[in-house]
Every structure is written in structure tokens, then in C-alpha cells.
Amino acid sequence: MTTRDLLEETYSAVTVNKVRSGLTMLGIVIGIASVIALVAVGQGSQASIQASVDSLGANLVMVTPGAQATFGSGVRAAAGSAQTLTPDDATAIESVNNVAAVAPEISGRYQVVYKANNANTSIMGTTPAYLPVRDVSIDTGSFFTDQDVADSNLVAVIGPTVLQSLFAPSADASATPDMAIGQQIRINGNIFTVIGVTVAKGGSGFSNQDDMIYVPLGADQHYLLGSSAYLTEVDVEASTQQAMTQVQSDITNLLLQRHNIANAAQADFTILNQASIVSTASSVTGTFTTLLAAIAAISLLVGGIGIMNMMLTTVTERTREIGLRKAIGAKKNDITLQFLAESVMLTFGGGLIGIVLGWLAATVISIVTGVATSVSIPYILLAFFVSAAIGIIFGYYPARRAAGLNPIEALRYE
Amino acid sequence: MPNKDIIVCKDIKKAYGMGETMVVVLKGITFSIQEGEFVAIMGPSGSGKSTLMHILGALDTPTSGEYFLDGKDVSKLSDEELADIRREKIGFVFQAFNLLPRTSVLRNVSLPLIYANMPKEEREVIAKKALTDAAFPEAFWGYHSNQISGGMMQRVAIARSLVNNPALILADEPTGNLDSKTGEIVLHTFQNLNMTQGKTVVLITHEPYVAEHADRIIHIMDGNIVTDEKNHHKRLARNEKDIPHDNT
Numbered sequence: 001m002t003t004r005d006l007l008e009e010t011y012s013a014v015t016v017n018k019v020r021s022g023l024t025m026l027g028i029v030i031g032i033a034s035v036i037a038l039v040a041v042g043q044g045s046q047a048s049i050q051a052s053v054d055s056l057g058a059n060l061v062m063v064t065p066g067a068q069a070t071f072g073s074g075v076r077a078a079a080g081s082a083q084t085l086t087p088d089d090a091t092a093i094e095s096v097n098n099v100a101a102v103a104p105e106i107s108g109r110y111q112v113v114y115k116a117n118n119a120n121t122s123i124m125g126t127t128p129a130y131l132p133v134r135d136v137s138i139d140t141g142s143f144f145t146d147q148d149v150a151d152s153n154l155v156a157v158i159g160p161t162v163l164q165s166l167f168a169p170s171a172d173a174s175a176t177p178d179m180a181i182g183q184q185i186r187i188n189g190n191i192f193t194v195i196g197v198t199v200a201k202g203g204s205g206f207s208n209q210d211d212m213i214y215v216p217l218g219a220d221q222h223y224l225l226g227s228s229a230y231l232t233e234v235d236v237e238a239s240t241q242q243a244m245t246q247v248q249s250d251i252t253n254l255l256l257q258r259h260n261i262a263n264a265a266q267a268d269f270t271i272l273n274q275a276s277i278v279s280t281a282s283s284v285t286g287t288f289t290t291l292l293a294a295i296a297a298i299s300l301l302v303g304g305i306g307i308m309n310m311m312l313t314t315v316t317e318r319t320r321e322i323g324l325r326k327a328i329g330a331k332k333n334d335i336t337l338q339f340l341a342e343s344v345m346l347t348f349g350g351g352l353i354g355i356v357l358g359w360l361a362a363t364v365i366s367i368v369t370g371v372a373t374s375v376s377i378p379y380i381l382l383a384f385f386v387s388a389a390i391g392i393i394f395g396y397y398p399a400r401r402a403a404g405l406n407p408i409e410a411l412r413y414e
Numbered sequence: 415m416p417n418k419d420i421i422v423c424k425d426i427k428k429a430y431g432m433g434e435t436m437v438v439v440l441k442g443i444t445f446s447i448q449e450g451e452f453v454a455i456m457g458p459s460g461s462g463k464s465t466l467m468h469i470l471g472a473l474d475t476p477t478s479g480e481y482f483l484d485g486k487d488v489s490k491l492s493d494e495e496l497a498d499i500r501r502e503k504i505g506f507v508f509q510a511f512n513l514l515p516r517t518s519v520l521r522n523v524s525l526p527l528i529y530a531n532m533p534k535e536e537r538e539v540i541a542k543k544a545l546t547d548a549a550f551p552e553a554f555w556g557y558h559s560n561q562i563s564g565g566m567m568q569r570v571a572i573a574r575s576l577v578n579n580p581a582l583i584l585a586d587e588p589t590g591n592l593d594s595k596t597g598e599i600v601l602h603t604f605q606n607l608n609m610t611q612g613k614t615v616v617l618i619t620h621e622p623y624v625a626e627h628a629d630r631i632i633h634i635m636d637g638n639i640v641t642d643e644k645n646h647h648k649r650l651a652r653n654e655k656d657i658p659h660d661n662t
Contacts, residue, residue: 002528321512324508328525328526328529329502329578330529331494332494411508
């Protein structure tokens, strides 16, 4: 039998009982659609976590005070609360090879007041190096300069969320950056002049950089925390991604030496780099994606069993037809191929519809819930081959059964 | 010129089961049929005529004995080899027609050629000629097999048995599901194919009236041939247009 004849025979056999073929296909449609949609959700969240980690800044190495949690270490202080990192440590880190910029930081939450509005927000004392290191840019006005830091000038740069909470004229009107520039705000009782507004980053999670007020590090020390000499974090930008490991280990050695610690396991600081955050996050979302795919695979399996069930019924119903085909000279392979082609056509058709529906479902999910989804081509190809494979796997047994029928008994079958 | 033997059966035996439960259905059948003959094999049910028909049709092989079809020994072939023999040398006509439902008349007739891998254009020419030979009206060629009458369905089945140009047309109770008038038309079709085109036809039946349309009648009883003689009172079936129409 030629391929074209095989396709014609298969098409007419599948379309004879449209309702039953449709219902059988539905199992595969749902299976494939859920694989596509759920994997899209999984990969979408992976991508959005990746993006939010990337938004922290490129090639970022973060040094925080306090020991790393290890097994059996018992209670440990929260990151940032330990007082072990000094501005001198930050200056020393600048001399490490392949370090592009270093931003020392002191942060804390304070009450901020502008006229009748007030907000509780993060105050970040830092240096101009913060901009490149954390990938922050200025929307309106300017960031403070090294001179401002040296002089401990009372100037502040605010994030867009702070702008809205302090400067919005009414509950339903939003504030423009121009309304804030030059205005005076009170932070913990001290008056600062707003000189700039940052661009919204839309970040969330680790620290929301939109809900933040930046002040020169010197000013922070003098007016907010008294003369505290300890930093809450030092952010370091490595010059290249390849250099990050080297930068991390050099900083570790440098600080161990400066803090007179011989055993690296007892370090009083923690170094995290972006790559390790990414790999932790993606291992979590990877597990999540695998879980979703496994659930979807189960529904695909059920669909496959539906195909097998229907093909077995078909073989029984068409026993006489099989007998006739054998009587006029069809061989075992002809019969096997014909029934395999029918099940593959069902699963392949189901797979195609499922891909389209899954894609639509992923789009609807991201519109309705706001969860990012990403439909990837490899998964579509995979779904394609899986649906064909299901047709072959679950159609093989019924097809062999049809081919093995004795023509005499098949012709006599009522 | 002596005619060539199409069927040669030598002491064919067929038994089912083993040991004490063994049932011997054919107990040593020997006969031959020559090219161009129209033979009826007659016998009551349980006589073994169906089993003999399965062996003659290469659907089954005998337990012992030899069966030559068109000069080829087919008594010891495998299932797959038997399929080749059926496709190349035999045309079947069944009592229940066995057409594919929801499939056009033309495609039903072409089916054996589909399995022979013949290109569509070529096989349609052959199928149309076979339909003409089986006196199937051209107006119904495009109809589906379930849209035509029983008599027409059987003529489609006859046309299907002709397309592979078989050495032997084997008809198993071809009039069993038809009324006497359409049955006669079908018998006329067989007689016409036999007389004008020299086709070898073997008709299996239990009805003496049907068997009387053949040139030779072989009687089978309890697995043995009882009589095998020329039919001196051959009935000629009437053609469709010669049968008076009743107005009921």
C-alpha cells in the first residue's frame, strides 16, 4: 500500500465516527495543552526570577556582615545586623583585581515626612558608585556626587514609589518627578533637599529599589545613625562575569586577613554573588517546572490509554473488514500499518490542537493572573514527537491484535 | 488443445483438534478443475464444503494432501505467502458481500489493487472495466456501498473479485442474501463471465437450484466426494432486462 493510499484509508476511517474520534483526541488535546501551558508558566516564572536577579546589577558580588549559616551553628543574627564591616574594608576592596566599582551601604527604615504626607521607607546611605553597581539610573534631576559625600550634604534622591507616597497631590492623582525636585523632606527629624528621582525598576523581592531614598553615606552616618562606623553591606561590581569567582575569593582572603581570622569557616562576613543567587533560584523553579510537567505527563498518559481503549474497540468492531482485507491479499504489515496510522493520526491531530490550545491558555494565564509565561519552541517540538510516540506506543498493541486475526474467523465474525 | 488444470487436489485431509477430541472434517478429497470451467460444490451444512472452500481459497492449508493452484503447490505455504497467493490468483465473492461501508463503489472495487501497490490512475481504469464486466450500471460508480441495493452490492463484490485478473473466482453462497430475482441476475453475471471471458468459477452452495447453473456439480457429504459429474440440465440464468418487472 502506498503512503498516499494509507493516508486516504486512515483519514476515512478516522472521520467515519467523528464524535468518538473527537472524544478520544480530546484526551491527547488536554494532555498536550496542559504540558505546554504549565511548562510555559514554569519557564515564565523562571525567566522573571532571572530578570529580577539581573536587575540587581550586572556582575554583582555582595558582601554582608555576619557569619554564614552552617549546620549546627545554632542561632545566627540576621544579615546586616552584625557590626563587622567598616568603610575601610570597602576602601580596601577597591584595590582587588578586576573590581570595577565598590559601593558601601548603610541602610535602615525611618519615617519620612513631606508636608502632611509621611511614609516609612528604606534610607540607603551610599556613594555615587551605587548607580553603576546596582544598575540604577536617574529619571529627573541628578544623583549626589562624591563631593556631597565628602561634605555630608543634606541631599536626597528618591525612588518612584516614595515619590508617589510623599508628593501625590491627592489619592487619585499621581505625582510627577518635577514636583519633588528642590522640595525639602524630613527624614527622622533631619531636613534633606530632594535633588533627583530614579527610574522605576519594577523590582521586587530582595529589596525594592523603587521604594527607597538615597542619601550621601557621610550624611547618613552623621545625621541618622550618629557616628556609626559600620556598614550594612558592600556591593562590588566585577569587571567581567568570568572574573566573579576570582573577585569573590580575593575579597574573602582580603577580609579574612583584615579581620585577623585564620579559619575561613569562622568568617564574620558573607559573600554572595549573583550567579549563586541565580543558580539557587533556578534550581527552585526548575523543580517547580518539573513538577508541573510531571502532572501534565500524567494526563497525557491517561489520554494515551484512551487511545488504546478506542483502538481496541475499533479492531473488534471492524473484525469482518479486517477479514475481508486479509482475504483479498493484505499482509500482516499492511493491517498493522493501517491501524497504527489511525492512532498516530488521532494523537498527532490531538497534539496539534493541544499545542495551539496550550499556547492560548498560557497567554490567557499571563493576561489574567499577571504571571509571566514563556512558550518555548523546544517544548512544542517535544510535544509534537511525544504525541506521535503516544500514538505508536498505545496503538501498537491493538494494531498487532488486528493483524494477528485469522481471516476465516474474522470473516465469520458477527 | 487440452485445457490447463487450475485446481488439482490430491487426497486432501483436514482435521481440527488433537487426540480424542480430533475432528476430521475432510477425509481425502481428490479432484481437479480445468481452466474455463464453471463448477458448483454442493453439500449440506457440516459436510465440509466451507473448509474445502477455505483451502481452495488459500485462506487455510490442509492437514495432509497436496493442493496445486495454477500449477503452484500452496498446501504448505506460510500465512504471508498465502496472502500473496490470494492477492495474485484468487477473487472472492462472499454471501455477505463484505464491502467497506462509507466507501465509494469505485474504491471498493480497487481495494485489491491498492494492496498490490498499483498507481491510482491505472487501477481506476481496471476497476471501471471490472464494473462494466460485472454489469454494474455506470450511474452508481460514485455511490457509497451502503447507498445501493443488495443485488448491486453483490455485483460490486464480483467486480472486486475480477480486478486482479484471478486464475479462479471463488463464490461462497453468493445468492444466499438475495431474493430469487436478484439472485438470478448475479448468477447470470457469473455465467456471462464464464462463457464470454472464459473465467474459471467455483460456486459453493447448498441450494440445488443454484448449483444447476454450473457445468459440473461436485457433491460433498461428511468430508467425502459423493458424486462429481457433468450437469446435463444446465439452467441459463436470465439477464436483468429479460426478467419481467413486477409492479409491486
